[in-house]
Amino acid sequence: MRPTKPTKPTTASSVLSEAELLERHGVLPSAQRLAIAQYVLRTDEHPSADQVFAKVKRALPMVSRATVYNTLNLFVDKGLLRAHVLAEGKVVFDPNLAPHHHFIDEETGAIHDVPWSALAVSNVDALEGFDVHEYQVVLRGKLKKARST
Amino acid sequence: MRPTKPTKPTTASSVLSEAELLERHGVLPSAQRLAIAQYVLRTDEHPSADQVFAKVKRALPMVSRATVYNTLNLFVDKGLLRAHVLAEGKVVFDPNLAPHHHFIDEETGAIHDVPWSALAVSNVDALEGFDVHEYQVVLRGKLKKARST
DNA sequence: TCTCGGTTTAGACTCAGTCTAACCCACGTG
DNA sequence: CACGTGGGTTAGACTGAGTCTAAACCGAGA
Ligand SMILES: [Mn+2]
Ligand SMILES: [Mn+2]
Ligand SMILES: [Zn+2]
Ligand SMILES: [Zn+2]
Numbered sequence: 008m009r010p011t012k013p014t015k016p017t018t019a020s021s022v023l024s025e026a027e028l029l030e031r032h033g034v035l036p037s038a039q040r041l042a043i044a045q046y047v048l049r050t051d052e053h054p055s056a057d058q059v060f061a062k063v064k065r066a067l068p069m070v071s072r073a074t075v076y077n078t079l080n081l082f083v084d085k086g087l088l089r090a091h092v093l094a095e096g097k098v099v100f101d102p103n104l105a106p107h108h109h110f111i112d113e114e115t116g117a118i119h120d121v122p123w124s125a126l127a128v129s130n131v132d133a134l135e136g137f138d139v140h141e142y143q144v145v146l147r148g149k150l151k152k153a154r155s156t
Numbered sequence: 157m158r159p160t161k162p163t164k165p166t167t168a169s170s171v172l173s174e175a176e177l178l179e180r181h182g183v184l185p186s187a188q189r190l191a192i193a194q195y196v197l198r199t200d201e202h203p204s205a206d207q208v209f210a211k212v213k214r215a216l217p218m219v220s221r222a223t224v225y226n227t228l229n230l231f232v233d234k235g236l237l238r239a240h241v242l243a244e245g246k247v248v249f250d251p252n253l254a255p256h257h258h259f260i261d262e263e264t265g266a267i268h269d270v271p272w273s274a275l276a277v278s279n280v281d282a283l284e285g286f287d288v289h290e291y292q293v294v295l296r297g298k299l300k301k302a303r304s305t
Numbered sequence: 306t307c308t309c310g311g312t313t314t315a316g317a318c319t320c321a322g323t324c325t326a327a328c329c330c331a332c333g334t335g
Numbered sequence: 336c337a338c339g340t341g342g343g344t345t346a347g348a349c350t351g352a353g354t355c356t357a358a359a360c361c362g363a364g365a
Contacts, residue, residue, distance in 0.1 A: 037343065056321075071345045076322065092244050096321065096352080110286050125283060128293055129276045137259050137268070140297035144277055148289040186312065186361095205353080220314045225353065245321080245352065 032085040042067040043078045048087060053099040053109075053118040093118060093145060108144040121146065181234040191216040192227045197236060202248040202258075202267040242267060242294060257293040270295065 025044040026036045034040065046062050047054065054062070060075040079100055082088040089101045093111055099118060108121035121144070131139055174193040175185045183189065195211050196203065203211070209224040228249055231237040238250045242260055248267060257270035275293055 035342075039344070069345090073323085073346075074344055077344085080323095090244075092241055095239075095241050095247055096245075098244055098321085110283075110288070113289065119286070121283065121286070125279060127278045129278070130274060131293075131295070134259075134270065134274060134295075136300050137270070137295065138298045138300050139259070139295045140262060142293055142295040144280075144291055144293050146280070146283075146286065146288045146291040149287045151285050151287050184311075188313070206351095218314090222315075222354085223313055226313080229354095247352085 028087065032087050034081060034085050034087070039063075039067060039070050039074050040078050040081075042070065043075060044082070044087075047079065047082070047100055048102045050102065051120065053091070053101055055097050055099055059100065091118075106141070106143070108146065110146045110148070112150055113147050114149060177236065181231075181236050183230060183234050183236070188212075188216060188219050188223050189227050189230075191219065192224060193231070193236075196228065196231070196249055197251045199251065200269065202240070202250055204246050204248055208249065240267075255290070255292070257295065259295045259297070261299055262296050263298060 023031070025041050025048065028048065029036045029040060029044060042063050043059060045066070047059050052058070056076055056079055057072075059079060060070075060072055063070055063075060079088065079090075083090050083100070086104070087102070089104060090098050091101055091109070092098055093109060094116060097116075103120055106123045108123065108126055110119045110121050111117070112119070126144055128142065128144065131142060172180070174190050174197065177197065178185045178189060178193060191212050192208060194215070196208050201207070205225055205228055206221075208228060209219075209221055212219055212224060228237065228239075232239050232249070235253070236251070238253060240248050240250055240258070242248065242258060243265060252269060255272045257272065257275055259268045259270050260266070261268065270293070277291065277293060280288055280291060
């Protein structure tokens with residue numbers, strides 16, 4: 008492995024190429040990893056592993072299910088992705104590394120990001136007996152239909 | 157199956173015997189359902205289905221795994237229990253029907269209730285585009301050890 | 306006693322996720 | 336060049352939570 012430049016705080020939403028992003032996080036690039044990165048590090052769909060698999064197969068038909076799982080878990084370990092469990096039997100992957108909340112559409116199951124600044128949770132630090140490392144608000148409901156104009 | 161008296165109500169919703177609770181929710185009582193109810197409607201452990209199965213087998217060794225799953229799902233459908241998905245591959249059951257938050261001990265996986273009144277989330281109603289039916293704060297961290305007098 | 310509907314049961318089945326062991330392939334070495 | 340080495344990739348076996356099926360069970364009437 009060649010020497011890497013001093014690492015900057017790399018959030019996945021920057022404008023780096025996937026190859027650079029991977030290298031900055033100590034992940035050796037490969038055709039499969041780049042194809043997976045290209046989708047999963049830029050999506051806002053909160054896809055499951057099998058959704059990633061389906062999407063990536065279009066660009067790289069020979070990719071295997073095992074590689075998709077291996078790569079997603081590797082990205083999580085290396086801090087490129089976060090995994091969330093918000094519904095039964097479905098781990099979803101999220102390239103948005105900044106703290107934020109999640110809204111789950113009860114009709115479709117779709118997951119939407121809610122900006123950290125859109126809500127405020129008070130009194131977390133004062134909770135008796137709990138040393139809180141991280142938290143988020145998980146909201147469920149329907150999307151408001153009122154849309155245009 | 158002998159008639160029970162409401163002798164030791166330990167949780168909020170349980171001034172009633174299990175049989176009465178079940179009937180009030182339109183669930184026909186049976187030995188299996190009563191044994192399951194006796195544990196799962198009074199615990200604060202947030203057990204998984206297989207934890208319930210293990211516990212109930214002690215009181216009723218012939219009970220089957222299918223019955224435990226059937227009964228837990230029935231209780232959820234009838235509003236006696238809530239199911240939560242807070243970690244991978246583990247649906248947990250919660251007899252605490254009042255709104256509350258959850259703290260997850262990252263070291264043990266144990267789930268602790270956080271009273272609704274202990275936290276306040278502001279601005280939920282003003283969220284653009286989302287019609288929120290319910291929400292909770294999910295917190296993760298370590299239990300504080302300091303327990304001095 | 307017989308019938309009937311709901312309940313329980315063992316075991317088959319599904320599906321997400323993990324594991325294994327073979328295979329591939331770029332690279333470095335003699 | 337051959338060769339070895341060390342990832343990375345792959346198909347398929349495997350695991351474990353949860354569901355489904357079809358038969359057995361059971362209790363309240365007729
Ligand atoms: Mn994982
Ligand atoms: Mn369920
Ligand atoms: Zn997100
Ligand atoms: Zn709870």
